[in-house]
Amino acid sequence: TAGITQAPTSQILAAGRSMTLRCTQDMRHNAMYWYRQDLGLGLRLIHYSNTAGTTGKGEVPDGYSVSRANTDDFPLTLASAVPSQTSVYFCASSDSPGGRFNEQFFGPGTRLTVL
């Protein structure tokens, strides 16, 4: 079973360019999340979606947008990349936003470098 896939695995991007990070899950999970992970800091939530058709802002949403047109896909878009967006990005999903079923399953990550 694939679980959660992310693409690309890594990317070098020029500042000012736009980019979409892709995330697909095949577990029919309701909730999906985008995190960034930076050295010395915990995972920080960028955006989330509790169910298809809805999205919400996390701790660090500025400069990022998301959409949730269906259950499986949750793309993250950087409209105009800046060097501070250099990070490792993880997509995750869970069966439900709360309780024990909020065990989150993570994709392999996308390493993004903005120059």
Add this chain to the structure above:
Amino acid sequence: GQNIDQPTEMTATEGAIVQINCTYQTSGFNGLFWYQQHAGEAPTFLSYNVLDGLEEKGRFSSFLSRSKGYSYLLLKELQMKDSASYLCAVMDSNYQLIWGAGTKLIIKP
């Protein structure tokens, strides 16, 4: 503000026992999670505590005291493959996970 504290790095010997502590201050509490993350890989779920006490799962155990805002992860019979970062995360009143920075555990032969 919301805060999760855990040691940055710990070292232990193969075959020994290690305890990784986590203290938290969050707006609401709906459970505490421990995840393992090997270098260059994604985090994977280890344990979930919502009630006070000890949860045991094989070589790993997790303890929670809600009144003290405190949890620990206990790893027994350490193996070299346990070398990884261990992430503590608390689910707040909005059912979002607040993550600690992680504890890098180094296992020596």
